[in-house]
Amino acid sequence: MIGDHGRRFRLLGLLALTLACGSTSALSEATAPTEGESTGETTGAPSTGSSGSSTGAGDTTGDTTGEGEGDPSAALQVIRGGTIVGLGVADIAIVDGVITEIGAIETTPEEVTIAAAGRWIVPAGIDSHVHLDYLRAPLPMAAGGIAVAVDLAAPIAVFDERKAGEFAPLELLVAGPMLAAPGGYPTQSWGSGGFGVECASTEEALAAVDDLADRGASLIKISLENGPRLSDETIAAVVTRAHERDLRVLAHALGDADAAAAAAFGVDGLAHTPLEPLSPATIAALDGLAVISTLHAFGSGETAMSNLGALHDAGATILYGTDFGNSVTPGIDPIELMSMLAAGLDPPEVLAALTSTPAAFWGLAHGRVEVGAPASVLLLSGDPTSDALLLATPEAVYLDGVLQDIGLRGGGGIAVEPK
Numbered sequence: 358m359i360g361d362h363g364r365r366f367r368l369l370g371l372l373a374l375t376l377a378c379g380s381t382s383a384l385s386e387a388t389a390p391t392e393g394e395s396t397g398e399t400t401g402a403p404s405t406g407s408s409g410s411s412t413g414a415g416d417t418t419g420d421t422t423g424e425g426e427g428d429p430s431a432a433l434q435v436i437r438g439g440t441i442v443g444l445g446v447a448d449i450a451i452v453d454g455v456i457t458e459i460g461a462i463e464t465t466p467e468e469v470t471i472a473a474a475g476r477w478i479v480p481a482g483i484d485s486h487v488h489l490d491y492l493r494a495p496l497p498m499a500a501g502g503i504a505v506a507v508d509l510a511a512p513i514a515v516f517d518e519r520k521a522g523e524f525a526p527l528e529l530l531v532a533g534p535m536l537a538a539p540g541g542y543p544t545q546s547w548g549s550g551g552f553g554v555e556c557a558s559t560e561e562a563l564a565a566v567d568d569l570a571d572r573g574a575s576l577i578k579i580s581l582e583n584g585p586r587l588s589d590e591t592i593a594a595v596v597t598r599a600h601e602r603d604l605r606v607l608a609h610a611l612g613d614a615d616a617a618a619a620a621a622f623g624v625d626g627l628a629h630t631p632l633e634p635l636s637p638a639t640i641a642a643l644d645g646l647a648v649i650s651t652l653h654a655f656g657s658g659e660t661a662m663s664n665l666g667a668l669h670d671a672g673a674t675i676l677y678g679t680d681f682g683n684s685v686t687p688g689i690d691p692i693e694l695m696s697m698l699a700a701g702l703d704p705p706e707v708l709a710a711l712t713s714t715p716a717a718f719w720g721l722a723h724g725r726v727e728v729g730a731p732a733s734v735l736l737l738s739g740d741p742t743s744d745a746l747l748l749a750t751p752e753a754v755y756l757d758g759v760l761q762d763i764g765l766r767g768g769g770g771i772a773v774e775p776k
């Protein structure tokens with residue numbers, strides 16, 4: 358399953374070139390699914406039939422007109438005729454950014470129609486490892502198909518910045534600063550500007566957990582990197598306290614022994630696929646834990662890819678993540694997708710790692726196309742369960758019912774200096 362890496366890696370390089378060359382045409386065709394200019398105007402897609410019964414809850418045909426003129430998210434929008442992956446051809450009604458009905462939906466004069474016949478529809482993506490404070494690019498991320506990002510280390514100001522809407526239109530889950538020993542990772546390297554909170558004792562570490570929980574953190578991140586690090590006793594206490602506060606705990610652990618230690622401490626997952634060859638015992642210990650891919654950020658090395666394949670086979674929960682901020686491709690990263698495929702995940706598994714699996718892990722309403730979920734969806738030119746790379750070039754991106762400007766995503770990278 359994970360053999361023949363040489364051939365797969367060569368393929369990876371070729372695909373990267375193809376994508377780079379193809380990006381212009383992808384962008385120029387991207388306006389194909391259009392919204393009606395005015396209410397009641399249908400933009401050409403044949404309806405999938407308006408006589409059948411709808412599967413969704415609620416009747417959306419009344420009461421929504423007249424609200425929020427000029428703001429498409431406030432009107433009734435209907436995505437017509439697309440193939441919802443896992444469900445088949447169906448229309449999707451959206452009111453106030455939420456999916457209100459799925460099925461064969463009768464046409465109404467007041468609706469704004471989004472023609473999607475011949476297109477595949479999937480939930481927008483969840484990137485479970487970013488540093489948006491490092492690289493403030495929420496719009497390119499959104500334009501590239503990401504609805505939710507999980508920030509795995511940022512200075513304490515991230516909580517206020519999030520409150521001020523600085524990461525809109527993304528929904529951002531945050532760890533705040535990583536818990537670190539005095540002088541420990543990442544405080545002496547890339548994270549010197551407040552990305553770690555230095556804890557000299559168990560009491561200080563527990564106070565930091567409580568402070569982060571009070572501020573609205575979704576998780577606690579600890580480091581098992583070489584150099585000064587929190588004592589075993591402190592880490593065990595931190596994991597217990599974090600779980601008492603309903604926070605996930607992720608460990609930065611790149612080595613075999615560190616990954617095994619993280620599992621023994623009872624963390625919920627690893628922030629990266631480890632880079633050192635993992636022993637069978639460590640792989641077994643990580644069964645049932647989450648592992649965030651971050652393959653591209655470390656060069657998609659053969660060892661990491663073998664580790665991810667083995668962890669996947671052994672029952673770890675694989676989550677798509679890019680380490681954006683330390684990596685520089687905003688939005689759904691084709692190289693990350695390719696690397697996950699080369700590691701042995703099949704296209705439906707890659708799609709799940711980007712959508713439904715992290716939604717369940719993080720307790721999000723996103724990551725699924727269903728009534729009551731946010732209307733955050735991608736319109737694709739083909740079936741991503743056959744070709745997962747299509748996820749990286751959505752023809753249209755809707756987040757909470759609002760069409761994103763996919764021109765903002767750039768041609769595979771944005772002009773920044775990686776640190």
Ligand SMILES: [Zn+2]
Nearest residue numbers: 488509680683
């Ligand atoms: Zn990171």
